Amino acid sequence: MSHDIHLSAALGAVRDACRVARAIQQDLAQVREITKDDRSPVTVADFAVQAIVAMAIHSIDQEMRIVGEEHAGELRRDEHAAVLDAVVAAVHTYRPDVSADEVLDAIDTGNHDPDGSGDAYWALDPIDGTKGFLRGQQYAIALARIENGRVVLGVMGCPNLPADSSQPLDKPDAHGTIYSAVHQGGAWELPADDPSAQPNPIAAATEPIGEGLRICESVEKAHSKRSDAARIAETFGGPARPVRLDSQCKYAVVARGQADAYLRMPTSKTYVEKIWDHAAGSIIATEAGAVVTDINGAALDFTHGRQLETNRGVVCAVPHVHGRIIEAIERLGIGATV
Numbered sequence: 001m002s003h004d005i006h007l008s009a010a011l012g013a014v015r016d017a018c019r020v021a022r023a024i025q026q027d028l029a030q031v032r033e034i035t036k037d038d039r040s041p042v043t044v045a046d047f048a049v050q051a052i053v054a055m056a057i058h059s060i061d062q063e064m065r066i067v068g069e070e071h072a073g074e075l076r077r078d079e080h081a082a083v084l085d086a087v088v089a090a091v092h093t094y095r096p097d098v099s100a101d102e103v104l105d106a107i108d109t110g111n112h113d114p115d116g117s118g119d120a121y122w123a124l125d126p127i128d129g130t131k132g133f134l135r136g137q138q139y140a141i142a143l144a145r146i147e148n149g150r151v152v153l154g155v156m157g158c159p160n161l162p163a164d165s166s167q168p169l170d171k172p173d174a175h176g177t178i179y180s181a182v183h184q185g186g187a188w189e190l191p192a193d194d195p196s197a198q199p200n201p202i203a204a205a206t207e208p209i210g211e212g213l214r215i216c217e218s219v220e221k222a223h224s225k226r227s228d229a230a231r232i233a234e235t236f237g238g239p240a241r242p243v244r245l246d247s248q249c250k251y252a253v254v255a256r257g258q259a260d261a262y263l264r265m266p267t268s269k270t271y272v273e274k275i276w277d278h279a280a281g282s283i284i285a286t287e288a289g290a291v292v293t294d295i296n297g298a299a300l301d302f303t304h305g306r307q308l309e310t311n312r313g314v315v316c317a318v319p320h321v322h323g324r325i326i327e328a329i330e331r332l333g334i335g336a337t338v
Contacts, residue, residue: 003153003182005060010143010155013056014178016094017049017141018157018192022176024048024090025133035082042133043083046070048090049126049141051106055095057122058109065121067306068110069276075104114305120147125276129247131220137170140247144279149303152183154280158249159192165258169245179252179284187255187288202256204289204318212238213321216250216262228265228334235328236321251281254316255288261317261325265295266335273308282316291322295335
């Protein structure tokens with residue numbers, strides 16, 4: 001099947017999911033009141049987005065397999081009936097004719113467990129950036145297609161990310177952006193709320209911009225090792241210039257030239273990155289001209305199921321700094337003891 005068909009379906013699915021997720025985020029108080037749970041809005045959004053994407057992809061791929069973060073087991077329990085009702089109500093704004101059982105079945109299509117490089121499947125992170133979502137800030141809906149162990153297509157919806165890089169990242173944008181890429185087809189940006197808009201090409205920075213390294217960092221300190229980023233930046237002759245936002249949106253910020261690097265340093269010896277946290281973002285960044293590897297300079301290996309088993313950490317950076325970052329990580333011994 002042509003990737004044009006896959007891309008069109010993925011763009012439509014992510015655009016619809018952005019609209020529904022935005023509505024949930026803008027009405028956090030009501031969802032909390034219905035479900036009696038402070039974290040329930042992001043739970044509702046996670047499940048609703050996974051159902052919407054599964055339904056949309058199924059319309060063009062009857063044999064679809066999705067590796068997703070969610071499954072419907074807990075929603076089938078009586079004690080979570082209020083959450084299920086809220087999920088179904090959210091999905092009804094996309095498909096008003098579907099039943100609760102159909103919503104549950106759609107969510108459960110995300111249970112595929114790939115076992116090798118021969119699989120062709122989709123990887124989905126329905127709401128990446130939980131705390132950003134709950135704060136009313138940045139989060140991402142990330143969908144990618146993987147064939148024979150290679151990411152061939154990625155679409156990432158950033159419902160609160162302004163297209164204008166001069167605008168603040170801690171305020172939700174009125175339109176949001178969607179990013180897409182197909183292997184050897186470049187990377188593209190378009191408004192999240194305008195189905196008729198023509199996509200515009202994006203490109204990573206090709207030369208230094210200003211003094212100091214512009215490094216994407218999570219708003220939450222626990223999500224990244226800022227001290228490591230600072231040490232790496234110092235090897236470039238100055239302090240880091242942090243670009244702070246949550247979620248896989250960081251890949252897009254590097255891809256569109258707003259930052260020089262996104263560093264995800266290992267935080268423990270046992271933690272392994274999940275494929276849905278990097279598949280869509282990595283192809284968008286690489287097709288825009290950035291370089292994406294692990295902290296040892298090895299390519300991300302998507303041939304080991306649901307996790308990047310052979311990789312440690314992630315370095316996404318523009319070409320003129322990527323090699324120097326890898327050298328700095330080795331020289332400083334970063335990641336060697338965790």
